[in-house]
Amino acid sequence: MPKHLYTVALCLAVGQLPATGVATELTRGAMLANSCAGCHGTDGHSPGAIPSIGGKSSAFIETAMKEFRSGERHGTVMGRHARAYTDEEIRLIAEFFGGEAQ
Amino acid sequence: MSRYTRRELLRLLGRAGTASMLGAMGLPLVGCGGKDESMGEAGEAAGGRQTALNRPRVVIVGGGFGGTSCAKYLRRYVKDVEILLVEPRQTYHTCPFSNTVLAGMNPIDFIAHDYDTLRSAHGVEVIHQRVGEIDPVAKAASLDDGRTLGYDYLVLAPGIDMRWDAIEGYDQAAAEAMPHAWQAGDQTRLLRAQLEAMDDGGTVIIAPPNNPFRCPPGPYERASLIAHYLKQHKPKSKILILDAKEKFSKQGLFMQGWEALYPGMIEWVKGSDWGGMGRVDAGQKTIYSMFDKAFKGDVVNLIPPQQAGEIALRTGLANDDGWCPVDQRSFESSMHKDLFVIGDASVAGQMPKSGFAANSQGKVCAAAIAARLLEVDLPEPSYVNTCYSLVGPDYGISVAAVYRMQEGQIKSVEDSGGVSPTEADAEFRRDEARYAEGWYQSITSDMFG
Numbered sequence: 001m002p003k004h005l006y007t008v009a010l011c012l013a014v015g016q017l018p019a020t021g022v023a024t025e026l027t028r029g030a031m032l033a034n035s036c037a038g039c040h041g042t043d044g045h046s047p048g049a050i051p052s053i054g055g056k057s058s059a060f061i062e063t064a065m066k067e068f069r070s071g072e073r074h075g076t077v078m079g080r081h082a083r084a085y086t087d088e089e090i091r092l093i094a095e096f097f098g099g100e101a102q
Numbered sequence: 103m104s105r106y107t108r109r110e111l112l113r114l115l116g117r118a119g120t121a122s123m124l125g126a127m128g129l130p131l132v133g134c135g136g137k138d139e140s141m142g143e144a145g146e147a148a149g150g151r152q153t154a155l156n157r158p159r160v161v162i163v164g165g166g167f168g169g170t171s172c173a174k175y176l177r178r179y180v181k182d183v184e185i186l187l188v189e190p191r192q193t194y195h196t197c198p199f200s201n202t203v204l205a206g207m208n209p210i211d212f213i214a215h216d217y218d219t220l221r222s223a224h225g226v227e228v229i230h231q232r233v234g235e236i237d238p239v240a241k242a243a244s245l246d247d248g249r250t251l252g253y254d255y256l257v258l259a260p261g262i263d264m265r266w267d268a269i270e271g272y273d274q275a276a277a278e279a280m281p282h283a284w285q286a287g288d289q290t291r292l293l294r295a296q297l298e299a300m301d302d303g304g305t306v307i308i309a310p311p312n313n314p315f316r317c318p319p320g321p322y323e324r325a326s327l328i329a330h331y332l333k334q335h336k337p338k339s340k341i342l343i344l345d346a347k348e349k350f351s352k353q354g355l356f357m358q359g360w361e362a363l364y365p366g367m368i369e370w371v372k373g374s375d376w377g378g379m380g381r382v383d384a385g386q387k388t389i390y391s392m393f394d395k396a397f398k399g400d401v402v403n404l405i406p407p408q409q410a411g412e413i414a415l416r417t418g419l420a421n422d423d424g425w426c427p428v429d430q431r432s433f434e435s436s437m438h439k440d441l442f443v444i445g446d447a448s449v450a451g452q453m454p455k456s457g458f459a460a461n462s463q464g465k466v467c468a469a470a471i472a473a474r475l476l477e478v479d480l481p482e483p484s485y486v487n488t489c490y491s492l493v494g495p496d497y498g499i500s501v502a503a504v505y506r507m508q509e510g511q512i513k514s515v516e517d518s519g520g521v522s523p524t525e526a527d528a529e530f531r532r533d534e535a536r537y538a539e540g541w542y543q544s545i546t547s548d549m550f551g
Contacts, residue, residue, distance in 0.1 A: 024178040026472050028481040034175060034465045035486040035504075038458050039537075041544040042174075042551065049540030076522070076534050077488060077502050084504030084518035089484075 032089055033096035044097045058098025065090045157184045158475055161243055161253040163233050163413060165189030165217060167196075167457040168445030169259035170549040171464030177224045179472035185225065186251060188243070190232045192216065194550075195286035197317060198457050199542050204283065204294050205327035207495060213286060215550045236417045238438035255471050257433075257442045258419065258426075259464065260411025261285070262316050262455070265424065268407040269379055276384035280402040283324075284316060296401045297328065302336035304400035309344045309379065309389060311407045314425070316446050316455045318351040319501070321405055323491040326356065329364040330494050343370040344389060344397060346378055351454075352491060352501055352521050359493030359531075410447035417441075425449045430512045431483060432470035433463060442467050451512030453505060459487045461545055485512055490538035498522075498534030 024030050033044075036053065040046050044054025053061055067073035069082035069090075085093070160176060162169045165187055173187045195213050202208045217228040231245040236256065244250045264282060266273050272280070283293040297306070306328055310321035325341050332339040349372070350356075360368045377391030388398045409415065409424025419426045419437050426443040427436040430451050435441045444467045445460030453459040466483045473480040485505035492498055503519035505512045522534060 021181060023181050026179050026469060026476065026478060026481065030179075031466070031469060031481050032484045034469075035462050035484050037465075037548045038461050038486060038545050039488060039541050042548045046540065046544050047547050047551075048543030049536045050544055076530060076537060077500050080502045080519050081486070081488075081504055082518075084515035 027092075027096075029092035029096040032085075033093050036093065036097075053097050056097060058094040061094035061097055062090055065094065157182055158254040159184040159186065159252065160255045160257065160471060161251050162187045162257040162259060163189075163236075163243065164259035164261060164411065164445070165191070165194055165228070166259060166261050166445065166460065167545075167549060168261075168460035168464040168467075169257065170217075170220060171461040172257050172259065172444060172468045173220060173226045173464075174224050174549065175465045175468035176471060177226065179468060180475050183475055184227070186227045186229060186253075187217070187220065188229045188231055188233055188245065188251075189217070190230055191287075192230055195290065196457065196542075196546065197284070197286045197320070198545075200283065200286040200290045201320070201324045201327045202492065203286075203290050204297060204324065205331040206294070206298075207327070207330075210291060210294075213290075215546055217550070219551055233413055236413065236441075238417065238441050241440060253440075255440050255442065255474070257444060257467060257471070258411075258414050258417070258435075258447065259443075259445045259460065260413050260447050262408040262410065262446045263412045265407045265409050269404070270381035271384060272382050272404060272406055276382065277404075279384040280382065280387060280404045282405050283403060284320075284405050284408070293401070293403055297331065300336065300339070300400045303338040304336065304340075305398075306332070306339065306341045306401045306403065307344060307387075307389065307397060307399035308341065308403045308405070310346060310350070310405050312346040312373075314455060315405070315408050317457075317489075318454050319356075319489055319491045321345075322350055322352070322356045323493070324403070325368050325370075326359065326364075326491070326493045329360070329367050333364055333367065339367075341368045342397065342399070343368065344376055344379075345370060346373050348372045348374060351489075352499055354524060355499040355521060356491070356493065358524065359497055359499065363494045363497060408446075410443070414443060414447050419443055420447075421449070430510070431466075431507050432480065433467040434470070442471070451505070452503075452514050453485060453487055453512055454489070456487055456489050458489060458541075458545065459485070461548065462486050483507060488541065490534065490541055492535055492538055493531075494535075496535050497531045498536070498538045499531070500534055500538075 039050050040053050044052055046052040065082050068075050068078040071079060160183055162173050173185050176185055194215050199213050203210050220226040221228050231247055234244040234246055236243045242250050242252045281289045281293040283289040308321055308325055325343055329341055377393045377395060380390040380392045382389050387402045388396050390396055410420050410426050414420055414426050419435050421427050426447050427449045428443050433442045433444045435443050444463040446455040462485045470480050488502040490498055490500045499522045501521045503514040505514050
């Protein structure tokens with residue numbers, strides 16, 4: 001029996017299921033993107049004046065980050081942040097928040 | 103029986119839901135169990151409980167920026183773990199935005215938060231108790247109510263405590279006359295009341311400590327927003343900053359803002375110009391320099407030198423300077439394994455002691471613990487800090503940095519980060535003030551929501 005089925009069977013056997021909800025995968029993308037939540041809110045959903053990024057498309061986020069980095073796009077603090085990230089890191093961040101949209 | 107043997111057994115048996123089987127096999131199960139059981143009075147102190155479901159347990163001590171973030175993000179990574187957050191206060195007042203309370207811009211409720219959502223939405227068991235002792239060898243923490251919590255991993259997020267022995271004449275009683283207001287709540291109320299009671303034409307002294315201390319730009323934002331209050335209500339008053347330091351965070355931007363908004367109202371004096379802190383006479387609201395020169399204020403806000411929260415010191419986690427060295431990739435203590443220290447209490451490379459930094463560190467620490475629980479490698483961490491300061495209600499400035507592990511230390515990424523531009527226009531400053539409040543709403547919802 002595959003390990004996860006075995007686990008489920010055991011949980012059922014003792015009459016208790018693990019906490020519900022889907023776990024965030026422990027990836028480099030999550031490590032990068034979670035640090036954005038300090039300003040943009042959990043999963044990029046901002047309750048206040050800072051723009052939400054959760055639910056935006058990956059392509060939009062990737063383009064915006066690269067434009068902040070090059071200075072093409074006006075921002076207050078985002079240019080200073082974006083300059084720290086490589087193309088690959090920007091892609092991972094964009095995928096994480098873009099994935100939220102689905 | 104060692105825990106490792108038990109863990110190995112659990113792996114053999116398929117990780118979850120095996121406690122009853124182990125129990126049936128007559129194996130002792132110390133410090134693990136379902137959450138109902140953990141809250142019951144049936145004694146873990148008595149040692150050994152056998153419960154229906156064996157889940158690993160993480161105990162987090164301290165419900166501020168680091169502790170709450172760690173709890174919430176650990177839950178996001180791992181569903182099948184018991185997370186206990188131990189925090190004596192039912193209501194937490196944030197230091198960020200407490201300066202707006204001092205200035206009368208917001209009521210104190212604005213900075214008050216509770217733990218209801220962490221409980222109801224994220225399955226975090228919040229225990230409003232003080233931790234007595236932590237035994238890193240037995241891996242157990244005792245609470246003031248007599249319970250003992252066994253743990254697989256323990257995270258200490260105790261913030262700061264004041265070094266009451268650092269300044270002659272400045273003890274806890276003196277802090278009632280000359281508040282530090284560097285832990286928010288009652289001290290914030292006290293300083294606000296003193297500012298309100300002061301006559302027009304009075305002098306407010308702010309005395310910040312040497313580095314490192316909590317929130318490096320905080321004293322200067324405080325001077326700014328107190329000036330904002332005084333300008334409206336007591337315009338003949340003055341603010342005198344008697345600094346221990348020779349320079350301070352975002353200095354150019356602050357001084358530019360003071361000149362623009364409060365010309366002549368704020369005087370900053372560097373340590374070598376006034377002689378530095380000698381002693382205080384709290385009853386007389388007077389600070390004496392090293393050369394015994396007296397500075398008397400009508401309101402004195404003395405921010406003393408600080409150290410890691412006392413539980414970290416008592417547990418033997420601090421170095422000679424009073425801060426806790428850690429593996430900066432995981433925040434595991436350099437002193438004890440399976441014990442982590444995050445936030446202001448930790449030595450975190452180039453990261454400042456800030457609420458934002460603690461939030462970022464809490465997430466990295468959560469990932470490090472998740473990696474161990476899930477038995478996977480920890481991906482390369484990334485850390486961020488952004489500190490907004492309000493010079494006035496419509497005048498914000500910021501400093502930002504992204505950090506990576508470089509040569510065993512958290513260091514900011516080259517050619518990135520930095521402070522707001524000096525030459526920015528009024529609209530830029532207004533946007534940053536708006537974002538400062540937006541940041542506060544985002545980070546507090548990231549912690550408590």
